[in-house]
Amino acid sequence: MLRAFIAICLALTLGSAVASAQSIPAPSTWKNQRGSEMTIKSVDPANVFTGEFVNNAPDFECRGTPGFDVKGSLINGRLVFAVVWKNATRNCNSITAWRGRLQGNTMNTTWILVYADRNGRVQTRTGRDTFQRAD
Ligand code: BTN
Numbered sequence: 001m002l003r004a005f006i007a008i009c010l011a012l013t014l015g016s017a018v019a020s021a022q023s024i025p026a027p028s029t030w031k032n033q034r035g036s037e038m039t040i041k042s043v044d045p046a047n048v049f050t051g052e053f054v055n056n057a058p059d060f061e062c063r064g065t066p067g068f069d070v071k072g073s074l075i076n077g078r079l080v081f082a083v084v085w086k087n088a089t090r091n092c093n094s095i096t097a098w099r100g101r102l103q104g105n106t107m108n109t110t111w112i113l114v115y116a117d118r119n120g121r122v123q124t125r126t127g128r129d130t131f132q133r134a135d
Contacts, residue, residue: 022102024049024074029135030107034058038070038081038131047074053083061085061115062092077101079109098129105133 026043034057041051053070055062062068062085072081080099085092093116100109113125 021076022074022104023047024079024102026051027135028133030131031134032129032131034129036129037134040070049073049081055083055085060113061094062090065090072098074102077103079107085115107131 024040024043024047026040026049028040030038030040032038036056037054039051039053040049043049048071050069050071052066053068054064054066055068056064065087067087067089068083068085069087070081070083072079078099079102080097082095082097085094085096094113095115096111096113098109098111100107107130109129109131111127111129113127115123115125117123
């Protein structure tokens, strides 16, 4: 009897944990404090998402040019996504990877940008971005 009770409690607890795991909506648009916008266009059953990133951050390259692909995943509220800064018209010889958490309409992330400087040397920059759902 006690075992059955514990089993039912465990099943209910695990069930509600799975049910409460947030998935990322598609389509949805997210804007960060630098004015950049990420539009998520598709999410597959494994929570891998794809979309487009427009960089509007001052003090960076490849600004205001639409069409940079973003790809990432959300597992148990933890996000990772990346942009290779190369599209049909621009190549900034760089890549950014973000990681963080999705909590409601907010993504709190840290990022690393890896780029080639004028001499072709590999450099890195790091920082934080907070994205709010805009649409
Ligand atoms: C580059 O400068 O080489 C490409 C653009 C990088 C933009 C970075 S990615 C992290 C930070 N957050 C943004 O929204 N833009 C900058």
